[in-house]
Amino acid sequence: MMPELTRTGPVPIYVQIKEWMRQQIQSGAWAEHHKLQSEDDIAAQLDVSRGTVRKAISELIAEGLLVRSHGLGTFVTGNALEQPLAAQLVTFSEDLMRKGIAFETRVLDQSLIQPDRRVASLLSIEPGEQVFFLKRIRSIGGQPVVLLHNYVVHKRCAGIETTDFTRYRLFEVLEGRFGLEISWGRRSFEARIADQTVAQLLDIEACSPIMYMEQIAYLRDDTPIELSDLWIKGDRYRLSAVLRRGDYTADATGYVLLSASDTA
Numbered sequence: 001m002m003p004e005l006t007r008t009g010p011v012p013i014y015v016q017i018k019e020w021m022r023q024q025i026q027s028g029a030w031a032e033h034h035k036l037q038s039e040d041d042i043a044a045q046l047d048v049s050r051g052t053v054r055k056a057i058s059e060l061i062a063e064g065l066l067v068r069s070h071g072l073g074t075f076v077t078g079n080a081l082e083q084p085l086a087a088q089l090v091t092f093s094e095d096l097m098r099k100g101i102a103f104e105t106r107v108l109d110q111s112l113i114q115p116d117r118r119v120a121s122l123l124s125i126e127p128g129e130q131v132f133f134l135k136r137i138r139s140i141g142g143q144p145v146v147l148l149h150n151y152v153v154h155k156r157c158a159g160i161e162t163t164d165f166t167r168y169r170l171f172e173v174l175e176g177r178f179g180l181e182i183s184w185g186r187r188s189f190e191a192r193i194a195d196q197t198v199a200q201l202l203d204i205e206a207c208s209p210i211m212y213m214e215q216i217a218y219l220r221d222d223t224p225i226e227l228s229d230l231w232i233k234g235d236r237y238r239l240s241a242v243l244r245r246g247d248y249t250a251d252a253t254g255y256v257l258l259s260a261s262d263t264a
Contacts, residue, residue, distance in 0.1 A: 002045050013048055018056035025065050025076055034076040036066070061100040068100075092138065092146060092230065093169050101140060107165050108201075109135040112154060119151050122216055123224045130154045132161055134170060137201060144202045149229040156180060156225060170226070171217075180225060185217040191234075198231050209234035 003020040005013055024030040036042070039057065043050045057074055060066040068074045096103050113133045120127060134150040150170055152160065157178040165173075174180045192212045199206040215228040 005046060005048070014052045014055040014059075017042075017046065017048070017053060018059055021056060021060055022065065025060075030076050032076055035072075036074045036076075038073070064101055070098075091169070091171050092148070092232075094171070096138075096140075103145075104139045104142075105166050106137045106139070107135070108137065109133065110161060110163075110165060112161055115151060119227055122227050123151060123153055125153060132157070134165060136165065145233055147198060147201050147231040151227040153225050156219075174225065181220045182217050182225065183220040183222075185215055187213060187215045189213050192231070194231070202231065202233055204233060 003016065005016050007013065021030075030036075036057070037045075039050050039053045043053045046053070057066060057068075061068060061074075064077060066074055067077045093103065093105075111133055112130045114128065115123070115125070115131045119131065120129070123131065125131070132150075132152040132154045134148070134152070136148045136150075137144050138146045138148065152170070152174070154160070157174060157180065160173060160178070163173050163177075171182060175182060190212045192210050194202065194204055194206060194208045194210045196206050198210065199208060202210070204210075211232045211234055213228070213230040213232065215230070216224050217226040217228075219225050
C-alpha cells in the first residue's frame with residue numbers, strides 16, 4: 001500500500017518516502033531480497049518525480065537497507081553479506097563499494113616472504129622466489145567481517161610493499177599503478193571451523209563456523225599473479241546466484257549427461 005504524502009508540511013517528500021520504505025522493511029512487509037518496483041513506477045503511483053524517489057532509495061542504500069544490482073533492480077538487503085556466484089571477477093571490497101556498504105581496513109602485515117610449497121605451486125613460481133604477502137582485516141560498522149591473506153608475484157610489481165594498503169585496494173594498485181591486466185580468476189568455497197587465531201582476529205568463539213574462500217587471479221596471458229585466502233564470518237555471509245533459463249544444452253547448464261552405460 002502506497003503512503004499518503006503530506007505535500008505542504010515541513011518534512012520533505014523524499015524523507016516521507018524513505019521513512020515509508022524503511023517501515024516496509026522493518027515490519028517485514030518487504031522481506032529480505034524483495035525486489036522494489038522501478039523508480040518510474042513508484043514515482044507514478046506517488047505522483048512525484050523520479051528524482052525524489054531516487055533520492056529516498058539512495059539514502060536507504062547508503063544505510064545498507066537496500067542494494068541496487070545493475071541491470072536487475074533494487075532489492076532489500078539480507079542480514080548476511082552476499083557474494084555472487086557470477087562470471088565477473090569482483091573482489092570483496094569492490095562488491096561492498098558497489099552496494100554502498102562502508103568498510104574499514106586494518107593492515108596486520110605486509111612484507112616480502114619466501115612462500116610455502118602450496119603458494120609457490122599455485123602461483124607457478126620457482127622455489128625461493130619471493131612473493132609479496134598482505135594480511136588485512138575488513139570491518140563493517142566496527143565489527144571485523146573478513147580476514148584476508150594475499151600473495152602476489154613480486155617480480156611483476158616490485159615496490160608494491162611500500163604501498164599504504166589502509167588507503168588503497170590491492171587490485172586497484174596492481175591494475176592502476178603497475179598496469180597489470182587481471183583477466184580472470186578461479187574461486188573455491190569451503191565451510192570450515194575457525195581455529196584460535198582466526199577466531200581471535202574475527203572476534204568470534206573458537207570452533208565457530210566460517211566460510212573459507214581461495215581465489216587465484218590470472219593475467220591476460222593466463223599466468224597467475226595473486227592468490228587470496230579469505231576467512232569470512234559464517235553468520236554474515238552467504239552465496240547467491242542469478243540464474244537465467246535458456247536452451248537446455250550441456251554448455252548452458254553445466255551438467256554432464258551420462259550415457260546408459262555410464263550409469264549402469
